[in-house]
Amino acid sequence: MVINAHSCVVVRLARQSLEIDDDLWQLFLKKLVDVYGSAYASKKKEAINEAIKMWLDIKEEQRRGASESEELRKLVEDREISPAVLKLLGKNETMIPVGLESKIVAEVLKARMC
Amino acid sequence: MHLYVDTDILVDVVLKRIDNKGTPLWVSSTLLLDEIYKGKHEGSASILSFYILSVLLNPKDSKSQDLVVREEIRGFTEFLKIADLTKDILEQSLNEKRLTFEDAVQFKTAKKTGAEALVTRNLHHLSRVKDEVEVLLPEEIVTLQSLKCMGPTERNVTAS
Numbered sequence: 001m002v003i004n005a006h007s008c009v010v011v012r013l014a015r016q017s018l019e020i021d022d023d024l025w026q027l028f029l030k031k032l033v034d035v036y037g038s039a040y041a042s043k044k045k046e047a048i049n050e051a052i053k054m055w056l057d058i059k060e061e062q063r064r065g066a067s068e069s070e071e072l073r074k075l076v077e078d079r080e081i082s083p084a085v086l087k088l089l090g091k092n093e094t095m096i097p098v099g100l101e102s103k104i105v106a107e108v109l110k111a112r113m114c
Numbered sequence: 115m116h117l118y119v120d121t122d123i124l125v126d127v128v129l130k131r132i133d134n135k136g137t138p139l140w141v142s143s144t145l146l147l148d149e150i151y152k153g154k155h156e157g158s159a160s161i162l163s164f165y166i167l168s169v170l171l172n173p174k175d176s177k178s179q180d181l182v183v184r185e186e187i188r189g190f191t192e193f194l195k196i197a198d199l200t201k202d203i204l205e206q207s208l209n210e211k212r213l214t215f216e217d218a219v220q221f222k223t224a225k226k227t228g229a230e231a232l233v234t235r236n237l238h239h240l241s242r243v244k245d246e247v248e249v250l251l252p253e254e255i256v257t258l259q260s261l262k263c264m265g266p267t268e269r270n271v272t273a274s
Binding site: 075086091109 | 122129133141144147148166169173189190193
């Protein structure tokens with residue numbers, strides 16, 4: 001599905017064309033009808049602007065987060081950590097949400113019993 | 115300061131844990147253990163934590179990995195005091211209504227060791243007993259200006 005959106009930069013009006021996945025577009029149209037009773041053009045524009053703004057915010061937050069994380073990792077390199085502690089440190093980073101350790105242990109123990 | 119180190123801090127280190135935003139939680143926990151190793155703080159942990167670590171590090175219960183796990187646990191015992199799990203702690207934990215049993219075991223063990231603070235990422239639950247023992251994040255103990263980005267904000271996020 002190709003749609004048109006307008007972006008206004010100072011006094012210049014530019015027309016942008018972009019392609020959106022059909023499934024996503026159909027889902028969006030259905031939601032518009034559910035919420036507003038019709039797929040109004042003004043609501044489409046509002047939704048696209050909101051989506052782009054959200055995307056920009058998320059990317060900015062990710063960029064900031066990545067930079068802070070790198071700063072933190074560098075701390076360990078910069079400080080002379082005892083070899084006895086360093087040898088305990090895992091080789092690869094693992095994503096484990098805080099508080100999920102017990103659930104993982106429970107799953108492992110269940111699997112061992114099978 | 116005498117610190118009781120909860121399981122999740124040890125997990126941060128051995129599994130080099132990052133959270134779902136990509137923040138390397140292992141950094142402050144590693145720095146904390148290093149401070150304990152260097153004698154800046156006294157550190158204790160429960161045998162229960164090492165059992166949990168052994169399951170996480172060796173989920174398939176393989177013999178070869180078991181040797182690695184033993185070596186890892188031995189490494190911790192070089193600088194952490196290991197608190198026994200006693201019948202007394204079990205009884206007290208069973209009667210502790212503010213916490214789940216697992217958290218109660220950690221809390222009662224921390225008290226038994228005489229720790230001044232319990233270092234954990236589980237602030238949400240363990241803060242229920244903060245009137246009896248200080249409950250802190252590792253970031254609150256590791257005194258580095260550069261850690262300021264993981265300071266009070268992180269505490270709020272974790273505790274919510």
